[in-house]
Amino acid sequence: MDRRSGQIGRIHRLMWGVVGSVLLTVALGGYWFTQVVAQLGTAARQERVQLLALEAAVGEAMAELSEQTQEWKDILLRGHDPVLREKHQHAFEAHALSLGAELVSVQHAARELGLDTDDIAEFSRQHQALMTDYRAALTLFDPKNPLSFRLVDQRVQGRDRLLRDGLRREREKLEVQIAAREQRLSERGVLGQQWLKLGALAAFLPLLSLWFFWQVYRALREIVLSDARIRAIYQAIGDAVLVADMQGRVESINATAQKLLGWREGEARGRLISEVFELYDVHHQQRVESPAESVLRDGCPIPMSNGMMLRRRDGSELAVEDSAAPVRDEHGQAVGVVMVFHDVSKRYALLAELRAARAQFETLFEQLPEGVLLFDENLAVIMHNREAARLLEYSSKETLQLRVFDIEAMDDQAAIVARREKLQQTGRDDFESRYRTRSGRLLEVDVSVQVVQLPDGRIAFQTLFRDITEQKQAALQIEHLAYHDQLTGLPNRRLLHDRLSHAISSAVRRDAQLAVIYLDLDHFKDVNDSLGHGTGDALLQVVAERLLGCIRADDTLARMGGDEFVLMLNDLNDADSASTAAEKIMHELSRPVCIGGDELRITPSLGISLCPGDGRDADELLKYADAALYQAKQQGRATYRFYTQALHDQSVERVQLERLLRHALERHEFELYYQPQVDLRDGRIIGCEALIRWNHPGMGQVSPGRFIPIAEHSGLIIDIGNWVMQEACRQPKRWHDQGRDIKVSFNVSARQFMRPAELMQSLKAALAESGVDATRMEVELTESLLLDPQGMGEVLHEIRALGIQLALDDFGTGYSSLSYLRRFPINILKIDQSFVSDADNNPDDAEMVKTIIGMAHNLRMSVVAEGIETEAHRALLAMQGCRVGQGYHYSRPVPAEEFSRLLQRGSG
């Protein structure tokens, strides 16, 4: 390339030298030539001027001669007048002089022009002679004698004419000569012009040659440059090019080929193609023929093909795409081969990546847990995955023949089309729909459609769908569960609340009345506990059925949980209608129920609130009905109560107490009082019962009779009970440390027993933390707990195993049964104070007391009598064989310190 550029530069410089010298030659030659021609023209012009001057001088001489002759005549004619004669004589002389001078001039001019001047010289002499004669004649002139005029004139007459004629002839002769000369001069001028043309031509011809030369130069330069350009392109081309001769020997390789092959052109030149271009089969790694070699063999061009690996000079490999064609001369004769190839490694890698990505995509597509359908613009399936076909129960082939209308379980095709049009605008849509399977089954599907563009530019609808039939059913079920009671299928608290809210709004709008009846089965727990939950559940179902029979279609019966039901009675005329309904309910539910061969008798308690009289809010009405129910329960059960202001106040108080109770523990407002248990024979304190007290800063001491039911109802009894347990365990340890070993009993609520594991954990922790001897502790539980034989047995045995004694509180008021007394590890029976208080007056109570004491002894249990208020009580009990008792007769429950003093005193 550099050499080529150098050559072009040299040619360039040479050409400029030639052009310069030609231009210089042309310029100098032209200048010289024009100078010569110009000189030639100047000489001719000067000669012509001289001829003209000669001709003019001859003319002048003739004119002067004529003037002289005329003056002569005037002298002769007017010579008689001396003045005129003198004047004309002067003029005559002047003209004679001028004529003489003119003749001299003519002679000179003629001589200069090289003309014959002899005649002119002769004339000059004749004129001189004539003048002499004139002047001589004049001397003869007498102005007074006219004859003298004649005489004078006769002397010169004829001679002046002769002179004039001679001069005329001379002029004619000169004119001939001048004409000849003129002719020659004009010929010389023409010649000069020809020369000028020739000169111009001479100057033009080199210019023309120069122009031709320039054109040739340009053409040559173009050839050279295009050759260089081709060469440059050849080198710069992105594809590798190898040119070889017919023997397969490399002639040239371009820069790209050098880079790819690892051979420099100089090194590769002359080598066999196979040496520099080692080609291998990609898959089998076998050496294969290069396309150039195949062209040399067959003479046929090989189009661009790939799939081969090129082994480079350094041993590394490249994937190449190559082609070859024969190189032919102007006669079509093959003179070599050209091979073009390029590196396709990156493309191969990319293709491999693409293939891997596609395989990945296909796997993903096929393994998608969702069905995928691709619909074209006409909503026909053009692609699908396996899951789509499976869900729709079609084969793959069948799926590809479906249209959306075959799948969508929508009768309204227009709606489907409208949805498609909307989709085209929004690009995406998510909705739930129903698909019909091949077998006609309906699938609830969650569909997500996206508008996509196909490679050919058309749009398509990519539809992902998921079978949510089960989910839907589950959701429906959940929704049903969320709003219904599982056991009875009745609306639950939430649904009741909704309906009640709507019913209240409607009633208020229509100025109508409605009643809310809160119902609770009396002693249902006992049934449940004694006969088992199965029976309890069956009973609840019967109750639900009977209640449904008591209400109208637009009324609502809901189960609130446990044995609690609520009835919402719409459009009541007055409160009496509610009473009527309540009585009907009581009557219906009081009828015996037969379950599993057992005949059960139950009674309900009912609380009633009215809308709008008692309130216009669902929660309010429920709360008031609950308060009325509470009242009904308090007042002996098996009855109904309407909500009243007093009830409202109690209810408010309960709510307030509950709110305050929630903070009582953390504010250390609880305290344990201890009531002595004494030996009825000698009044000696042998133990005590721990009874909780709530010292509220504002309300003073709140009795457990007020707050324990609230604590139990709210669940706060768990924490409070744990605190009692801990404190009750700590106290005997303190007394022990003071030298007094006292047994302490404490109450454990039924709700605490409902969480046996937690109870045991708390109990053990309390014992461990206090370090008390467990045999000093006694747990009091109520009779009703023993009605659940399965649940309770274990925990009671565990408590006993710790060494703690078990006392059955309020014995005689519940389902006292010998069987469970035998079954459970109860140590002590506590006779309820209600029997004790009247035992001295009421023979039934006395009999009861006697029976309990006898039973306890039979069962080898201890007996503790409660509520001993008088000596009579003590005496009666002692007489019946009861050894231990407690009551105001001995001491009210007292704080620990005071109890310590009692201990010191030695008796209660």
Ligand SMILES: Nc1nc2c(ncn2[C@@H]2O[C@H](COP(=O)(O)O[C@H]3[C@@H](O)[C@H](n4cnc5c(=O)[nH]c(N)nc54)O[C@@H]3COP(=O)(O)O)[C@@H](O)[C@H]2O)c(=O)[nH]1
């Ligand atoms: N779960 C828990 N319940 C407890 C706890 N502390 C008490 N209670 C229960 O609260 C109810 C009311 O108890 P209280 O007001 O303390 O009444 C007790 C005695 O003061 C009272 N008593 C004792 N002797 C007499 C008497 O001669 N006459 C009379 N009229 N009353 C008397 O009896 C209550 C003792 O009851 P009991 O537990 O059944 O032995 C009450 O039901 C308590 O059980 C507690 O910590 N946890």
